[in-house]
Amino acid sequence: MTLSIPAATYEQARGPHLRAMLAGLAEESEKLTWPLERLHHLRDERLRTLIRHAQRHSPWHSHRLRHIDLEALSGADLTAIPPMTKTDVMAHWDDIVTDRRLTLRGAREHLARVSAEGPAYLLDDYHVVTTGGSSGLVGLFPWDRDGWLAAALSSWRVFAWLARTMNLAQPGRTAFVAAAHASHVSEAMRRTFEPPGISCEIPVTLPLAEIVARLNAFRPDRIIAYPSMLRRLAFERRAGRLTVAPQVMLGGAEPLPPRMRADIEEAFDAPVVNFYATSETWTMACSPPGRTELHLAEDVAVYEPVDHDGNPVPPGRRAAKILVTNVINKVFPLIRYEIADEVTLLDGPNTEVWSGRRIAPVQGRHDDLFDYGDGVVVHPYIFWTPLWDARIAHYQVRQTPRGADVLVELRERLSLDTVRDELAAALRRAGLADPAVDVTAVDRIARAPMSGKIRSFVPLPRPAAGPARP
Template identity: 30%
Template sequence: MRASTRNRSWDPIQSSAAWWSWVARMSETWWTRSGGATAIASARAEHLAALVKFVRAHSAHYRERWRDVPAGAPLEAFPVVTKSELMADFDAGTSGEPGIFVQDAAALSTYDAMIAVQLGAARLGGRYASGVFGQGGKAALVAARDDHYASIVSWERLTRASPWLSTKSFSVLDPLPQLVKGLNAYQPAFVASYPTMLMLLAEERAMGRLDIEPALLWSGGECMTSGTRADVENAFECPVVNEYGASEALSIAYGCSGGSLHINADCIVLKPVDRDHRPTPPGKTSHTVLLTNLANRVQPLVRYDLGDSVTAKPKPCACGSPLPAIQVEGRRDDIVSMRAADGGTVRLLPLALATVVEEAAGLHRFQILQTAADRLALRLDPKEACDRDAAWSAASQALRTYLARQSLENVAVTLERDLPARADPRTGKLRQVCVVCADARAVH
């Protein structure tokens, strides 16, 4: 079983300092948001002015980029920065590669405080207390388990700071029956994972194979539709906390009961823009968004092209939140249903398939296509600089090893050399895992 409970050393002095920092930021966040849109805008302006002053004084990179921007200029006057530009100093700045992002302690405390305030605003504090005191405080994370993933870093921080929680992480690469068995044995009160994995677990519960009764579910890392959220909540009979974040800013927005995502606008500036970085009006889907993270100073991000496509809601949200509401048009990869040699069906998580290829071959722009009920094809991006033969050899071997662990030794893996990776025409984002054949969609 590829699940682990880390041996945590709880430092009471360090944890006490972090706790008081969290309390201070939670109090500030609560008071700001209770003051409504005017108080939120005032706090945002104050934080932005302080960040710009700090960055001008301490960042040679931004100081050079901002040399023609006068003091007191509005945020829109500052130049846009990109991942490749910022990653040049890390020698990892080619298009399509993941970035290296660092968060300071103050930023982490701010993210934690915002989450706590969100739980209170959604009246989920009772659910959390019930899970801690009534169900033993067991929490399970089902995710990609390598430490460089933002979800794992956040999870490890939570375990160190919360000695009252019993925590265990499970790998998305494990076969689903093995994962279900582990969760049944652990009986978590809280489960955090990706929307696609929560959907698979909801189906397992509906079929009677997964027998857990969590008090609260946490979703992140992928786009969660309102339909998926409703299905998961109905299956588990408990709320889902839907969080929108990124490695660049761990908590950008959170989901409300009405299905919208609300930007943490007191600490985050998120501007929907078109291809030329001009503002897109509410109700129109953007090409990308410009992120300014007001909470983090160790690696400042000011007007950073995040790459996500969002739509700002033109009307106030029915939930009553004063925070601006958006809809994220995230990449929607397909859950893959493969036919095993014995005629049974094995469901594969898209993120698990993508993780296998990324880690084995070092690729970050590719597509995995299900072309038949027992066939996968790998499509490489010709623009990505790599030794294609070596990349194909490593990726195909890793995929076959992963498929064998899922009892899918019969599934063939092929390479499509001549077809470029195509972006989703609706979102403009590259879909990494796609079902493209009718007989594959008919497998259940």
């Protein structure tokens, strides 16, 4: 049995996938404007197919889903199904997967080959991607071919819409300043579906001067990067070192606060499109160009904002986490899967062209909360104002038992004592007595090796919860 298609033949293997994506793109972009009821009808058809497949082929899910009446099933209410977590995923991986040939050990061996040799399909059919491990637990997630294609179309529909409505250059030149590792979902998607010759991949881990030089040489019409990197590029453009003039910037995988968005859009005189995506689901929401709210991709997943106890949270109130059911990937059913992002479903009628329900920009994760005991729990926003300074390029806040250690990359000279005092005052206002804060300037904050992201907030390790029983 062939375990994987090696990198040498990957280009030939991806050909049918690429042709199918290009063929379906024009029709796919219309889904942005489908009535919500039509999107939910397609979502529920996919949901019932997923649940039926999981009942028959996943030992772990078959027990959990044995009582589900498929005829009555709808994404409007999945509370009869217990949630699942990343801990469950990694503890029961071999029983969750619906292709019995797949094993966690085999997936890990496959990713090791991908790391060494480049992109490859596992068992001729599957992409395997990994999370960056921001919660402290790295996850591995296989995607089947149909799900991988549907996920690509759900994100590329936005490109097709932008091209039509913003009169963007076609086919256009796109620069990706992000992860360059084939096991990361964004890079794996790019390598599968990006037509040859129109894109430039620039690893985000390169020195800033080299990133700027490559962008100046390529002259992209679009830049796709983490928001923190787009902000640094905005500084470079203001300084005259970056001379490109993209028509649109696209950011994702990190929070995009309003001031960061304003910095980027003012420097480039072009709008930002904000994506909300994960390795487990790919694109879940996207903002129209220049708008802050994001519209959910309603046909690819069921979204359930909940509180810390798993109870539904109404629109207008920030949820502690979100339960997501990925309805397009049947090989690894993620059904009411817990993602720790604090999501706010917006209230009121949606009068925009894009018809998906709207969420506010995702600004943090409940996994990022700093719990100091005795009822003192500090949200990351406590640190935002003191650290939001144009002279600070990047920062990382590490919780300590009595406060925080902060690393900063500086663009210009700055009094670290002043930053330290402001952070200590913010922690005191949050209820922490006599906080100990240390601020250190470094040349470079280490990025995650797989995703290339900087984890801005690093809590102290918490006791691990045991896996849930199916």
